[in-house]
Amino acid sequence: MSRAGRGRRGEADVRLWRPNVQQQPHSCNRSEKAMAAEGARADTQANALCAAAGCGDAGAVAKLLEQGAPLDGEDTHGNTALSCAARQGHADVARLLLSRGASVTDETKQYSPAMRKAVLCDRIETVRVLLEHGADLEARDRAGETLLMRASRLHRPDVARLLLDAGADVDAKDRVGRDAVICALMAGRPEVLRVLLERGASTVEVNYFGGDSSGSLSRSKCLSVLQNAERIQ
Known part of the structure; x- marks a missing residue:
């Protein structure tokens, strides 16, 4: 047989023995259907x-x-039952879920979505219940914001006071150097700022913008801002 013939036969053999890669329709077995x-x-x-x-x-x-x-199952919006109860301020339901073993902290996020929603919506009793069941006071979100910073930024003086009573770090800073005092100043309302200063916010120089020292405000200037805001109100 000629060399060309052998080549053609080889090609035919390859075609003959080429594996069938066509996928057969998948049929779910009873276990998969269940x-x-x-x-x-x-x-x-x-x-x-x-x-x-x-x-x-x-x-x-x-x-x-x-x-x-499922106790910690998520709805179509990604919320757990505990988060839904916390957002609406249903402390009794939150207590029930926690007594059954609901997770206070989302292990993938390393903080408590329920607590953050309770702070956001100013749900004092629910915040207290979550603290009683071990919510981490110093847990941070991706920006490094603590619960106290969040309460200060959102103007939640009662929540801030409760967090401080529980031992929250008044001088903790986020990733760009902002602390709760700066968050309170950014909110433009004096109540939270007064709570923080009364609880011993110890920053001598606080930077409104974070980062370097440009635009820093001394503690005395913070008090002046507070007094002026109260005078305007």
């Missing part, structure tokens, strides 16, 4: 549990948990 159904049921239960928690319906929450609703 898992899919279980996942759909868990999603439905998580949505129902979050809705009940957000409405403050402790009875419905307890019943759903008895029926197997």
